[in-house]
Every structure is written in C-alpha cells, then in structure tokens.
Amino acid sequence: MAIREILKYPHPVLRETAEPVTVFDDELKTLVADMAETMYEAPGVGLAANQIGVARQVVVIDITPKEEPKELIVLINPRITKGEGSEIDEEGCLSVVDLCANVTRYAKIWVEAQDATGAPLAFEAEGYYARVIQHEVDHLHGHLFLDWISSLKRSLYKKKRKKQLQAEQKKADAAA
Ligand SMILES: [Zn+2]
Structure with missing residues (x-):
C-alpha cells in the first residue's frame, strides 16, 4: 500500500472520463x-481514481465518523440509475483546495456498481x-x-440582472 499524490484543480486528468474496469x-x-x-x-470521505491520476472507474x-471503526465502501464502475428529490448542502473536495460551497444533489439515489472482486452491487x-x-x-x-457552483452563481446573477433591468424599466415607464 502506498499513499498517492492527490492531484489538484486544474490538473487535466480531473477532466478525463474514466474508463470502465474490466x-x-x-x-x-x-x-x-x-x-x-x-x-x-x-483525510477525506471519498476519493475517485482520477484524483490520483488514474482515469479508471474506481471510487x-x-x-463513518472518526471515532467509529472504519467502513470502507469500494465502488467499481458505479452508475446512478435513478435519482429522487433534491438537497442543498456544503461540499468540498480534496482536489479543489480552499473552497466549500453549496451544491444541489439528489436526496436519494439508486446505484449499480461492482465490488473489488467484480461482484455486482445494487x-x-x-x-x-x-x-x-x-x-x-x-x-x-x-x-x-465547482462546475455546479459556477452555474448556480451564473443563474443567480442572471436573476439579479433581470430584476435590475425590470426596476430600470419600471422607473423609465414611471417617468414617461
Ligand atoms: Zn472531489
């Protein structure tokens, strides 16, 4: 076993699509x-193979909280087949240093994957x-x-700008 280097944004391997494990x-x-x-x-709560420079579908x-015994989950070729509901909560990432921000995610998901021996998981x-x-x-x-954050920020800005324009329009209408 060895500790590998965790690659940081904007390392290009973080943008690669990982190959399935066969x-x-x-x-x-x-x-x-x-x-x-x-x-x-x-320490972190999750790691994908891309983050150590291996573009393969391994997570x-x-x-489990620190004081409790470790409970490692290994997901090979994981797929989210269905998602339900949504929740907003703060996220960080070992590859994106010094950033924590709210991200919207499914509240409940259905997952299909394989374990480290190739046995199917659902x-x-x-x-x-x-x-x-x-x-x-x-x-x-x-x-x-951060992809999802920037789009959120973008849409928030669009909303704000729209309101601003509407307010200006109202002012202009009132002055006419
Ligand atoms: Zn991450």
Missing part, C-alpha cells in the same frame, strides 16, 4: 488499497451518503463540484 486483478486490488490509504490520510468512500443511498457518491461519480465523468 479486469479484477491484483493490480486493481493495489489501486483500491492505495486509494483507501490516501483517502484516510488526507472509495468512508463516511443499492439505494440517501442524504450525506448519496451526496458523497454523486460527488465521486461526477469525478469519473470529469466533473468537479
């Missing part, structure tokens, strides 16, 4: 073990766990949480 061998086991060690050391997650996740999975799956598609 071979469940010792090399994959080593990758998963390294990712887990790197995540715990950071590790552990959202489960539902809610709340914080669902948020972390969505964040990590985003990484595998080359997305970062």
Whole structure:
C-alpha cells in the first residue's frame, strides 16, 4: 500500500472520463488499497481514481465518523440509475483546495456498481451518503463540484440582472 499524490484543480486528468474496469486483478486490488490509504490520510470521505491520476472507474468512500471503526465502501464502475428529490448542502473536495460551497444533489439515489472482486452491487443511498457518491461519480465523468457552483452563481446573477433591468424599466415607464 502506498499513499498517492492527490492531484489538484486544474490538473487535466480531473477532466478525463474514466474508463470502465474490466479486469479484477491484483493490480486493481493495489489501486483500491492505495486509494483507501490516501483517502484516510488526507483525510477525506471519498476519493475517485482520477484524483490520483488514474482515469479508471474506481471510487472509495468512508463516511463513518472518526471515532467509529472504519467502513470502507469500494465502488467499481458505479452508475446512478435513478435519482429522487433534491438537497442543498456544503461540499468540498480534496482536489479543489480552499473552497466549500453549496451544491444541489439528489436526496436519494439508486446505484449499480461492482465490488473489488467484480461482484455486482445494487443499492439505494440517501442524504450525506448519496451526496458523497454523486460527488465521486461526477469525478469519473470529469466533473468537479465547482462546475455546479459556477452555474448556480451564473443563474443567480442572471436573476439579479433581470430584476435590475425590470426596476430600470419600471422607473423609465414611471417617468414617461
Ligand atoms: Zn472531489
């Protein structure tokens, strides 16, 4: 096992689409073990393979509080097949330093994946766990949480600008 370097934005591998894993061998086991060690050391609650420069569909997650025993979740080739509801909460990312911001996510998701041996997994996740999975799956598609923030900021600005223009129009109408 080894601690790998966590790549930071704007490293191009963070924008790559990760390749599906087709071979469940010792090399994959080593990758998963390294990712887990790197995540715990950071410390973080999730890590996608892109973040250590490996564009393959591998994610590790552990959202258990520090004082409780570790509970590592390994998701290979994870897919969110369905999402329901929405929740806004603050997110950060080991690859995006010094930024925490609100992101809207599904409140509940249905996930299909494989474990480190290739066995199929299918489960539902809610709340914080669902948020972390969505964040990590985003990484595998080359997305970062700041993508969703900038679009939020953009739409907020558009709204603000629209109101401003409307107010100016009203003023002009009143003066006419
Ligand atoms: Zn992240």
